[in-house]
């Protein structure tokens with residue numbers, strides 16, 4: 001065995017990597033034997049008081065004692081009664097901490113909404129017109145090419161920005177208590193962003209799109225329970241004419257109904273749902289005590305004389 005694979009064991013003797021690994025696994029199993037029943041008991045106890053569980057307290061806010069200070073806090077922390085937070089942690093709003101990615105994602109959503117509404121003036125979601133409208137926008141409409149490309153680039157950037165935002169939230173551990181609920185709202189926003197991107201992709205109705213959507217929606221055939229080729233799908237009576245793929249396409253092939261469904265989801269359904277979740281997301285950032293951290297830096301000049 002090579003030198004680097006050797007280390008001191010518990011009794012001071014040199015032991016190999018495999019031995020250490022086995023010892024490690026034994027330790028984990030041992031601690032599971034003692035900790036697991038205690039943890040399980042704790043969870044069962046908690047189920048008897050559901051309002052005290054972590055899931056419940058992360059979703060619902062708790063009531064505070066009716067004292068003058070708490071009443072003042074109630075006003076200050078209410079978004080409607082006090083739009084701007086009374087206090088913010090200056091280190092938490094630094095770009096080096098947040099990367100500004102949540103804000104940039106929201107900004108891109110606004111750009112997409114504005115350019116999207118303008119594109120709607122020129123686009124018809126029909127098999128005859130759709131691709132012609134795209135060509136018309138590219139070559140004839142004044143600033144049409146700019147408009148279309150602003151929409152396309154903002155869409156690509158939003159997908160990248162939302163992922164970077166999620167990555168920074170993960171790196172700063174901001175998914176932990178008390179922000180678990182907002183992390184879950186974020187996951188829904190991520191899925192909605194990807195769905196917006198996917199449904200928009202279909203709209204130009206060219207060959208590239210046709211085959212991409214054919215492949216994409218074919219995956220839905222294999223959905224467990226709901227797809228006719230998925231596990232237990234056939235047993236539940238799924239066929240190509242009633243499964244989840246049929247629901248997505250409005251038919252068994254990628255055609256006019258699929259285009260119309262994509263258009264409605266893309267321009268109306270998903271943007272409305274995403275806007276509602278964004279409002280919830282921003283409100284919760286405030287309710288969870290503002291952006292997470294790092295710990296506030298207190299200047300020497302701010303420390304009270306008595307404490308010095």
Ligand code: HEM
Pocket residue numbers: 098099100101102103105106162165166169172174175179182183184185186187189190193278281285290291292293
């Ligand atoms: C449309 C998508 C999204 C928008 C517009 C958005 C926007 C924002 C904004 C503006 C903030 C304030 C702090 C900052 O800018 O970093 C924030 C915080 C937060 N976001 Fe998002 N977000 C989105 C998606 C997500 C996703 C995908 C996740 C995670 C799965 C997530 C989880 C969080 C959490 C946990 C916080 C609190 C972070 C902290 O306190 O440090 N968000 N979001």
